[in-house]
Amino acid sequence: MADSQEDGAPLRAWLGLAVLVLPVLMIAMDTSVLYLGMPSVGAALHPSATTEIWILDIFGFSLAALLVTMGNIGDRIGRRKMLLAGAAVFGSASIVAAFAPNVGVLIAARALLGIGSAMLLPASLALIANLFTAARARSAAVGVWTAFFAGGAAAGSVIGGTLLYEFWWGSLFLINVPAVLVVLAVAPFLVPEYREPEAGPLDIVSVGLFAAAVLPLVFALKRAAATGVDLATTATAVVGVGMLVWFVRRQRELPTPLLDLSLFRRRSFTTAIAAASVGALSWAGMSYLTCAYRQSVLGWNVLGAALLGIPMATAVFVAAVAGVRVGSRWGVTRTILLALGSAAVGNLLLILTGVGTGYIWYLTGSTIAGLGYGVLFTFASDAAVSSVPMDEAGAAAGISETSLELGSGLGISLLGSLSTAIFRSGGDFAPTLAETLTDANGDTAIIDSARSAFITGMHIAILAAVAALVLTAVVIWMINRRGTR
Incomplete structure (x- = not known):
């Protein structure tokens, strides 16, 4: 089939990409969709406080621990083979999770979901290098892949809230099954196989x-x-x-x-990974804190609070698709600096939020920040498939996804802990704002004081995120200015 003049790739390649982004969308949603579903899970399975944490966390544990390994194995045994195996594991685990009769089975299913995700993500990203040989088309495809990943993570709470409104909590997992079936049925015909020709022992x-x-x-x-x-x-x-x-x-x-450290000698790869990791840190911290802000300070219900996240999810999606095109015009370094600046400005606008008001500033700030995040995450993914030899793309994709996972965890940990410490110093409050409001029993003085303390903590944590974004931009600018790209 002839190449499209505009895309620089045959239609079959774009159809293959459509198959690759399906599991990515499901995995991205699984990172956030269960937060809204935990009350329903708790009512059905009655987990303890400890096991409830394990239900939420085991997915991220198994995913982060296996990304680099699975990317490396996929390079050796075949990326399409790894994709199909990962889809089978992910789909089977989704069915088990949906009908889990007890907490132990649900935790095990969530662990399997993480393993399947670790198999799918590096393979799907690395296969883009095999589908698209033209650099411009490949970068555009990476932008689409990233848009579905970042947009899916942002939209997970919205979709989850809608499903929980209509169905039981198991529906949060069953929505994965149709996408998995499409991948298993269509990928063998549209996605090429690739394995490293001279792979050494694992x-x-x-x-x-x-x-x-x-x-x-x-x-x-x-x-x-x-x-x-x-x-x-x-x-x-x-x-x-x-x-x-x-x-x-x-x-x-x-x-x-297992991990070729020489990849980090490639300045374009290291710069993109570092910028995106700091972006993930600030994004996760902002999302974590503003979720509590929308519900416990502004007083929106779960679905309404989720709908307030749509503008940012849209901004991330659009910026991820357009980011590579902007980069080709402005250059990689300038575009990354612009993206870091957009993320910093958007976060800074959140300082204008207040008790009972300020959702307009939240919408404005999160949307502007989302534009920067979309570009940053695209460049991390693009570096993983474009800045390294084709036979190392799977391992590089594993590094990219692991850095984002760790960056997100660090953001929630550091920024969340900083905000909580300042909140707790503002009065004799419970560990969280939600618990404090429940314990207040309608006492308006305690409620107002707690909300004000939370806002103060959130603002200081966001300022710390802005400082991290600005510092990263300054370091990248100085390195580039010295001509050491």
């Missing part, structure tokens, strides 16, 4: 070390966000960092490492 010790590094770090981040920094959190983080150092040293010694 180092099992490195696989274990990477999991032993990432799992404690993710656990420490989530624990710090929930309970603050204590001895257990610090000790877990130290173990994770120690394992990470051991992992890096081993990669330098192996002839065929």
Whole structure:
């Protein structure tokens, strides 16, 4: 089939991309869709406070720990094979989760969903390099892929709220099944197979070390966000960092490492990954804090609060699609600086929000920030498939997704903990604003004081996120100015 003059790729490639983005959309939604469903899950399965946390967190644990490994394995055994296997695992786990008879089965199903997601994400992103040989078309395809991933994560709460309004909590998982069936039926005909031609042996010790590094770090981040920094959190983080150092040293010694550290010598790759990671940090922190703001301060119900997130989700989607085109006109470094600036300005506008008012400023600020985030996430994904050799695209995609996952966890942990500390210092309050409002029993003085303290904490945390975005932009600008790109 002849190439389209505008797209620079055959129609079959774009149809293949449509197949690849289906599981990406489902995975992105699964990262946030269950937050709204936990009350329904609790009413049906009666989890304890500890097991409720595991239901929410086990997905992210297994996903983050296996992304690099699964990307590397996919390069070796075949990316399409890994995609199809991941779809089968993801779909099966979705069915088990939807009809889970007890908490243990649901936790196990959520873990399998994370494993299936880790198989799907690097394979689907890396296969874009095989579908699109023209650089411009490949970058545009990466933008579409990123748009569905980032937009799906932002829209997950909206879709979840709608499903919960009409159906039971299991519907949050069953919506994955039709997409999985399409992938399994159509991908063998539209998506090419690719495997690394001269792959070395897979180092099992490195696989274990990477999991032993990432799992404690993710656990420490989530624990710090929930309970603050204590001895257990610090000790877990130290173990994770120690394992990470051991992992890096081993990669330098192996002839065929699990993670090729030379990828980070590519300045375009490292710059994009670093900028997107800081973007993910600020995005996750902003989303976490403003979710509580919309419900507990402004007083919107769950579905109404979710609908307020539509403008940002739309902005992320549009910017992700258009980001590569902007980059081709402005250059990679300038575009990344522009995106960091947009994210910083959007966050800064959130300082104008207040108690009982300010949703217009929330809509304006989150939309402007969303434009920056969409571009940042696109460049991280594009660097993973365009800045490295084709046989390393799967591993690079794993690095890209892992950095975003860790950046998001760090954002919720650091910014959430900072906001909570300031909130708690404002009075004799419960650990969260929602609990404080419940315990207040209608006492308007306590309610007003708690909301004001929360707003103060949120503003300071957002200012910290703005500082991180600006500092990252300054460092990238200085490196570029010295001509060390």
